[in-house]
Amino acid sequence: MKLFRLLSFLLAWAVFACNPETPKEPLGEYETGVLIANEGAFGANDGEVFHYVPESETLKTNVFETVNGRPFAGLLQAIVEQQGRMYLVANTGKVEIVNPKDFKSIGAVTADLVQPRSLASSRDKLYIADWGPYDANFNNPDSYVAVVNSLDGGSVAKKIKVPRRPESVFADENFLYIANQAAGKLTIVSTSTDAIVGSEDVLGAPEKLQIINGRLFLYARDADRIYFHEINRGNQRILSTRTFTLSDATADFAKGERDDIYVITSSGWPDYNDAVAKINLETEKIIKADWHVGTGFYGIGFDPNTKQVFVANHAGFTGNGTVSILDANGQETKKLNVGRGPNGFFMK
Amino acid sequence: MVGVSVKAILSIACALLSMAALHGRQLSEVLETDTLRSHVIFNHEDSSSAKPDTLELAAVQVWAGSWKKFAVGQRLLTYSKDDMREFEGLALAEFLQARTGLFLRQNGPDMLASLTMRGTSAGHNAVFWNGLPINSPSLGQTDFSVLPTGGFEEVEVHFGGGAALFGTDAIGGSLHLKTQPKFDQGHQARANSLVGSFGRWNWGAEYAFSNQRIATRSKAYRTSAQNDFHFRDLSKPGTPIVNQPHAQVKQWGFLQDFAWKVRGNQLIGSAFWWNETDRQIPPIMGSNTQDVQQDKSLRWAMDYTRFWANTSLHVKTGWVRDDQTFNIATRNLTDQLLGSADVDWSLASKLFFKSGIRHTHVIGKLSTYMARENRTEVYHASRYQPSERFSLSINLRQLLYDGTWAPFAPSLGFEWAFGKTETQGLTGLGSVSRAFKVPTLNDRFWIPGGNPDILPEESWSGEFGLAHRFSKNKTTLSQTFTRFRMSVDNWIIWLPKGNIWSPENIRAVQNDGFEYHAHFEQILTRDWKFELSGNYAWTRALQTAAATENDPGLGKQLPYTPVHKLQGLASISKGNLRIFANQQWVSERFVTTDNLSTVAPYYLLDLGLQSQWHWGPLAGQAGFQINNLLDTEYQIMRLRAMPGRNYQFNLSIAL
Secondary structure, rough: OHHHHHHHHHHHHHHHHHOOOOOOOOOOOOOOEEEEEOOOOOOEEOOEEEEEEEOOEEEEEEHHHHHHHHOOOOOOOOOOOOOEEEHHHHHHOOEEEEEOOOEEEEEEOOOOOOOOEEEHHHEEEEEEEEEOOOOOOOOOOOEEEEOOOOOOOOOEEEEEEEOOOOEEEEOOOOOEEEEEEEEEEEEEEEEEEEEEEEEEOOOOOEEEEEOOOOOEEEEEEEOOOEEEEEEEOOOOOEEEEEEEEOOOOOEEEEEOOOEEEEEEEOOOOOOOOOOEEEEEEEOOOEEEEEEEEEEOEEEEEEEOOOOOOEEOOOOOOOOOOOEEOOOOOEEEEEEEEEOOOOOEEEEE | HHHHHHHHHHHHHHHHHHHHHHOEHHHHHHHHHHHHHHOOOOOOOOOOOOOOEEEEOOOOOOOOOOOOOHHOOOEEEEEOOOOOOOOOOEEEEHHHEEEEEEEEEOOOOOOOOOEEEEOOOOOEEEEEEEEEOOOOOOOOOOOOHOOOOOHEEEEEEOOOHHHHHHHOOOEEEEEEEEOOOOOOOOEEEEEEEEEEEOOOEEEEEEEEEEEHHHHHHHHEEEEEEEOEEEOOOOOOOOOEEEEEOOOEEEEEEEEHHHHHHHHEEEEEEEEEEEEEEEEEEOOOOOOOEEEEEEEEEEEEEEEEEEEEEEEOEEEEEEEEEEEEEEEOOOEEEEEEEEEEEEEEEEEOOEEEEEEEEEEEEEEEOOOOOOOEEEEEEEEEEEEEEEOOEEEEEEEEEEEEEOOOEOOOOEEOOOOEOOOOOOEEEEEEEEEEEEEEEEEOOOHHHHOOOOOOOOOOOOEEEEEEEEEEEEEEEOOEEEEEEEEEHHHHHEEEEEEEEEEEEEEEEEEEEEEEEEEEEEEEEEEEOOOOEEEEEEEEEEEEEEEEEOOOOOOOOOEEEEOOOOOEEEEEEEEEEOOEEEEEEEEEEEEEOOOOOOOEEEEEEEEEEEEEEEEEEEEEEEEEEEEEEEEEOOOOOOOOOOOOOOOOOOOEEEEEEOO
């Protein structure tokens, strides 16, 4: 009997030890698909997150309120996933933190924020880019980055004064990179000392910091051109700039397949013709300036799984908006009715 | 349309010429004639009882020419000073929300409150104070939270399209706030105070003197409240109970009325009202704004009236200034200078006419633009009353603003009393009218985005109703049922155009519904009396034209327009003591045009005790009230906190 037990044990050990498939924790409901950020309307604080699953073509509305039993109650500016947590940044003065698997609330930062725009984390700290209050001329001379000493939220421990309108932040182990939209600067903060260690003027108004194919880029724009400034993360300086002659570009773009980039443009007064322009970052060519045209474009995303482009349409903010799903030729294949003022996507 | 307008102008000119042949007569005789005219207006509901709708000699209509007799076939509600007694010092918004079937979009106690009538928008109601239009010409609407009930003694609510009688904005209805100088009353003094929860303290003091020729009244008031009530903050994890931050309000004002009977057949009146409100604007849940707003308003009206046989001439001039400062730096100043003249006359005691002209000069000095505008309008109202049982009215108005013709506004109405017995009577009534709203200064001139080509909003509306009155022994019942339907076109909404918002005439709305009002009174014994009054409104306001491509709001109910509102007031009184219970239920409101999200229905119950007292030469009232007795957690507007159970005590002393 003892020999039998020993043989059984050895057999079981051999089977499981040799199995290359280690048991996996099943994915949570919101760890696949597309999260749609609905900004909400000014004065109504009705921002929300919708969840779309392309495979089943199902759309779940008001995810935050459904899961947590209370409204999001803010204008949703950005969705950021960092270190196993999902941060929902409301430009009305708070950051909600949820579990990416099930969207259950983990914590929040609800005090000492004015107009948070984006967020990054480094080590155990959160860095929240905040425009700060408006002055009498609707400028933001007192912009800052708020530091919170816990990834699960809590109180603001420190405010780092930065140039006007920090719109986007990116952090690695040692440095925080800040795109200061109104000041036209790239600012570097040491995450060891939480002090500014560098600042650099850039061409265009800096809007967004994003890793593209493993390299850190700062996207900026002016009336006639857009700029992708590549940042050398070794010395925290701008390494090179790729310039595209593209008029009326907005602040939003999405990375497509390989080196393709989709940028929203808008002609403005009086026609307000909006378009999605497709460009190639490596060849520095505009593939098609009017790849997709329409009006009311307010956010864009690219789903790497389905190769589809998602374009958000605010539809006037008086009611809820829509999302157009486009194929590789820019043709609409599906339209979703979503929340108020959809402004972006988080592709899982 | 221009051809019709020219005809209307010509008819008014002829009417003005015809009055020259009329002779003078004493004021008292004219008033008697007015009394007779008013008796047959049966549809007009008094809020508290079935009082006859007559003019008293002591309460001459000083400020506004009588328009009531031409509002034939349309629903009217009148609230007196006594009806508003428990709301002394509070905003008109609080009274209308609690005691009528009207719904106001309130952001909180003492905060922005806009009225929706019959499913129209906040700017689709004309508001008058002593005959002066007081809607802001830049915003096109009135904030009912900065109109304290102390600023007037009577409120008339006119439902439905009323442009023919009142001009621009009266699409869903109009409100008429009035002070009423009384002659031959001697010296009178009165002081009142209201103390309530959340740091509320209102007080007012007034002195009045009148003899047979002169009437004067001076009044000052002050209101303050912390509004730091508890509420559940839904924006924070754990939804903690917190105090409402940043919601302090201070308000003060001064009124001066003066009326003078000149030579027995002439009357001069002047009314002045200064009101200032300083407010902290509490942030919506989830925000941390620290906005402050100051609203200063000046209203002054001067009237001259002369009476002849069957004729009266009424000349009016007025000045309305609104000075709003938001967050200290943003200042919006508007002035309206108004002059009008109209003639009231009658023929053979069966035909009654009113013709006139009004000119308004508007000056706007807004934070982003300056604008001036002239508005001239001519109007003619006529009423045919062949018998006491039947009357018919046709009213016309044409307005010209800055060289642009507003839609010609006619109205037609009838009333027919039938089935009259010793104890009860029925009146059928109906009307059809066209109304319009001149685009606001902001709509046309705001920089950036103002649209100088924007068209006036316009509507066609119709209503019919049945009024029933019953009175036997110690029981009185009056009730009115009104069915209405309205179509509003060229509805203006602001849409984002890139980074700029701009107004467009792209929405159309179909409104329909019905309203029921009842008042029941039963005298139980010599001292005991039971009263029950209530209002119910069923309102559909459906968007019928797409505002944008694939507009999900098409065919849906407009946001913040409840389908149902039910309000009831029950009271029992013995001698000078009265106990009352007031309740209101408001159905869910949609937040967005696509009707996907809602704000929950709510039910509120208030209980109160009111006592009249006399002590030597002094008399007065004292009252105690518990509002929101059930401590209901509710929001009128999404994420805007409202107070739970709260208390108030009021006291007035008159000499």
